[in-house]
Amino acid sequence: MRGARPLQGVRVVELAGLAPAPFCGMVLADFGAQVVRVDRPGSPGDPSPLARGKRSLVVNLKLPQGPAVMRRLCALADVVLEPFRPGVMEKLQLGPETLxxxxxxLIYARLSxxxxxxxxxxxxxxxxxxxxxSGVLSRIGRSGENPQPPMNLLADFGGGSLMCALGxxxxxxxxxxxGKGQIIDASMVEGTAYLSSFLWKTQLTGLWDQPRGQNMLDGGAPFYTTYKTADGGFMAVGAIEQKFYELLVKALIADPRRKPIWAISITMTGVVLFDFAADFIDGPIKAYLFxxxxxxxxxxxxHYHALFTGLGGALGYLLGAIDWAHLELGRLLGTEFQVMFFFSSLVLTLCFIIHLCSIPEAPLRDTAKDTPPRQAPQDPASSSDRMYEYGSIEKVKNSYVNPELALQGGKTKNPPAEQTQRTMTIKSLLRALMSMPAHYRCLCISHLIGWTAFLSNMLFFTDFMGQIVYHGDPYSAHNSTEFLIYQRGVEVGCWGLCINSVFSSLYSYFQKALVPYVGLKGLYFMGYLLFGLGTGFIGLFPNVYSTLVMCTxxxxxxxxxxxxxxxxIAMYHREEQEEQRQQAQGGGLDSSRRGQGLDCAALTCMVQLAQILVGGGLGFLVNVVGSVVVVVITASAAALIGCCFVALFVRYID
Known part of the structure; x- marks a missing residue:
């Protein structure tokens, strides 16, 4: 510092104590104050650098003349710096009121x-x-480890010494x-809490709302942390701003624009196959069940299928809601995405093994090779056009349930006409779908509307949470506060989807008990109505807590x-079977039998069609409107339209 120092001529009396008070006195001395340190008899003084620029005076305050010497010294002083516990100076008649x-x-500073x-x-x-x-210690340290104090710098020297010097x-x-002096009460606890004001205030903005060691400025971001080097040392990286982040990437990667095309291609292929397997297994499961x-x-x-679907969805969303990057498993596998794919592969492999070992299947014998050909009786009504009936691909029964009967030539009593198996072609399949009865067609349309509404919300829900509810920006720099806030919103969105899956399981379990009271029509109508009202509410009034509640x-x-x-579908087929049984008793012929497998397949196809509509249409709507809030509004509108459709056009059987 050039020229006269700002505290030149200020006289300070410092009572000897531990580090905080000597450091405060050193700061005052460095800026020109005349500091006299009062030491105890027999003490070696202060040999540390904290005694820099001070003079020492030994006074025995336990003797009668000791306090008198102190009063005369303080009468000429501008500042008294006292580091003792409350009441010590008052017992010596050297309290602030006396002096x-x-x-x-006199300015009497009490540092405790x-x-x-x-x-x-x-x-x-x-x-x-x-x-x-002060609460600060709980926020310092690595994730998953004990809190670590930064030596004794923060509370002793920061919240104590420097805050006292400022006072x-x-x-x-x-x-x-x-022209008057005053008393200064400098508390290290309160000073530390004051220094951490920024930490507590920015929790609401998402900057410090993660657990210890998982925030942007405490080592939780890859661009603001330390890395171990090859020589055993450590390197500190602080590239928060976009321009510095780009310089860091440029220094680490020779050509950052080069993309691993082969890796992207393999990833896309794997995701497509995984999604294909996950979605298209649903139809065969229901067909087998029926x-x-x-x-x-x-x-x-x-009901059990829906229950376990909800539990599986809850597990998947839970994996996405956990920040694996700061856990040991995430560090072991590399990234949180690798952790999620690891668990997905593990569950898939486990379920595959259980499936192979659960139900033994007897091999189906080719009876056409083992038995001589028999001329099946031709029924005039069973012409070749009959295979074009809707769903005729299914319900072609094999009468040789017992392998021994097959070896005996298949001699059974009263072989049914349906024994003659027909080949289903693409042409006949399309004809069967086009000849779908009206009540099946209405059910498929209602299913399409429902899945369109549901997927419109679910596929973009985490994005809605990050942008609309948390006001984050997914397009900002990945080391910006806006992007970190968006990521936090996405994580909370995953928790919301987890709530959705858990409640889906619970509702599936208790749904059967509601059927006698409201019927299938009431359940169908209530499901669409609650979803439409819930999505509409969160779209109009986006709030974290209300949105999580509406996830139910x-x-x-x-x-x-x-x-x-x-x-x-099951009730439709049950009704048709009753009609066929009555026709058979009356001598009629079964010429309109449909298979449940094709019915389930047609209904399941509505899910894929809804994905196409949502994927192709919602992106365009978001670009036109400029906000993802249109997603939940669209979902609400579609659900309410579906609510009217299921009430007016879907056929129900009492």
Whole structure:
């Protein structure tokens, strides 16, 4: 510092103590104050650098003349710096009230750990205790490890010494106007809490709302942390701003524009195959369920299928909601995405093994090779056109259930006409679909509307949470606060989807108990209505807590889509079987039999068609409107339209 120092001529009396008070006195001395340190008899003084620029005076305050010497010294001083616990100076008749009567311009600074009042004011402590009480210690350290104090810099020297020095400076400035001294109570706990004001205030913005070690400025971001180097040292990286981040990437990667095309291609292929397998397995499962179970077991199976679908969805969303990057497993596998794919592969492999080992299947014998050809009786009504009936691909039964009968030539009593198996072609399949009865067609349309509404919300829900509810920006730099806030919103969105899946499972379990009271029509209508109202509410009034609560309506819709339409399919077929049985008793012929497999397949195809509509249409709507809020509004509108459709056009059987 050039020229006269700002505290030149200011006289300070510092009572010897531990590090915080000596450091405060050193700061005052460095800026020109004349600091006299009062030491105890027999003490070696202060050999540390904190004694820089000070003079020492030994005074025995336990002797009668000791306090008198101190009063004469303080009468000529501008500042007294006292580091003792409350009440010590008062016992010596050297309290602030006594000294201020003798020197009204005196600034009496009291520097202590817990302050002059409160629950702990008489308790001794150290830096780590003050940090803990201020709350700051809980925010310092690596994720998954114990909190680590930054030596004794923060509470002792930051919240104590420097805050006390600042208070002395302001009191000296105020004295130039009023001519009066004052008492300064510098608490290390309160000073540390004051220094951490930015930390607590920015929790609401998403900057410090993650657990310890998982925020942008505490080592939780790859561009603001330390890395171990090859020589055993460490390198600190702080590239928060976009231009510095680009320089870091440029230095680490020779050509950042080069893309690993082969890796992208393999990833896309894997995702397509994985999605294909996950989506298209649903139809065969329901077809198998309908083919081998009684009507009561079909209903029970559908409810259990929806229940386990919800539990599986909850597990998947839970994996996405956890920040694996700061856990040991995430560090071991590399990224949080690798953790999620690892668990997906593990669950898929486990379920595959269980599936192979669960139900042994007897091989189907080719009876055409083992038995001589027999001329099947031709029924005039069973012409070749009959295979074009809707769903005729299914329900071609093999009468050789017993392998021994097959070896005997297949001699059974009263072989049914349906024994003659016909080949299903693409042409006949399309004809069967085009000849779909009206009530099946209405059910498929309602299913399409429902899945369009549901997928419109679910596929973009996390993006809605990040942008609309949390006001983040996915297009900003990945090391910006806006992007980190968006990521936080996405994580909370995953928790919302997890709530949806859990509630879907619970609703599926209790859904059967509601059928006698409201019927399938009531369940169908209620599912669409609650979903439409819930999505409309969060679209009009986006809020974190209300949105999470409304995620329960998503679960109602999910369970409804997985159970009610297929229950209706089962009831349609049950009704048709009764009609066929009555026709058979009356001598009529079964010329309109449909297979349940094709019915399930047609209904399941509506899910894929809804994905095409959502994928092709919502992106365009978002670009036109400029906000993803249109996503939930569209979902709400589609659900309410579907609500009217299921009430007016879908056929129900009492």
């Amino acid at each position: 201020l009567r003798e020197n009204p311009k 750990g817990f302050g002059q009042s409160g629950r702990f004011f008489q308790v001794a402590g150290h830096d780590i205790n003050y940090l803990a009480l 002395i400076m302001m009191a000296l400035f105020e004295r130039t106007r009023s 083919d081998v179970c009684t009507h009561q077991d079909k209903e029970r199976g559908l 309506s998503f679960g109602v819709m999910s369970s409804t889509l997985y159970t009610v339409p297929f229950n209706l």
